[in-house]
Amino acid sequence: MKTQNAIRQKIGKENFGRYFKAHWQLYLMMAFPVAVLLIFAYAPMYGILLAFKNYQVSLGIWGSPWADHFGMNNFIRFFNNYNFSECLRNTIVISLYSLLVTMPCSILLALSLNYARKIWFRKTVQMITYCPYFISTIVFVGIINIIMDSRAGILGKFFYENFGINILGSSSLFPSLYVWSGVWQGVGFGAIIYIAALAGVDMEQHEAAIIDGASLLQRIRYVDFPAILPTAVIMMILNVGGILNIGYEKILAMQNQNNMGTSEVITTYSYKVSLVSTFPDYSYSTAIGLFQSLVGLILILITNKLADKLTGNGFI
Known part of the structure; x- marks a missing residue:
């Protein structure tokens, strides 16, 4: 043998x-x-x-002593911190809000462009919707501030004078401002992958549906939607895995003292305790990042399992 x-x-x-x-x-x-x-x-x-570990720069990673409670002290500190529940709530609310809005908008745009008859119109809309994606985050937030400023902004001044609403200073409106500005910036780029999926649909299926008397909505439902479903499921799995990992750059740039109650998320809090603080705590911020990664991994596995059972379109 x-x-x-x-x-x-x-x-x-x-x-x-x-x-x-x-x-x-x-x-x-x-x-x-x-x-x-x-x-x-x-x-x-x-x-x-x-x-x-309780990291000390002079001792290095290996030389630094292990944290208390079998090395779990940094995690315990984070869970017991008074900001934990607020940051976790804000992170989940903004992430789910963005997930439930951005993906449907990208799919809707892709379907609309797919049925546009005029090629020049389709190309023009694609170019206009793609452009904001290539604007840097800081410049994009600057544009939002100019438009929404309560004293000189086009929309901000209108809402402030007629309804008494300061959009940039409203804590309750911050999630909507963040999410819908993100839709404006990324919906065109997000639609690319769905447009590619729709391009692979066999036109004979549409011709057969038309002969059978299917309406436009029926063709979308029974021909186009099944074609983009696997792509949509994969994108949903990836987005669910990043629920706790919101990019901090845009939120940090949009933060102010008035909207801090809903704009402080886990990533911005981790950034502040590690790099902005007078006494940076790298061990603490690393524990926060590891917690986010572990939760993201668990969510990806769960979502993938559910998607595979419900639709048969999972990673594995």
């Missing part, structure tokens, strides 16, 4: 050697991206140890 296994291993190595010799160019092409992945994605995971 051992002799047979040894023979199989030897044959396998010889086959791999011949395959490698015949296709070495492919392995050479793959070497660089794999090296980049190892250096910038896996090597930094060594820093996760900071979450379980």
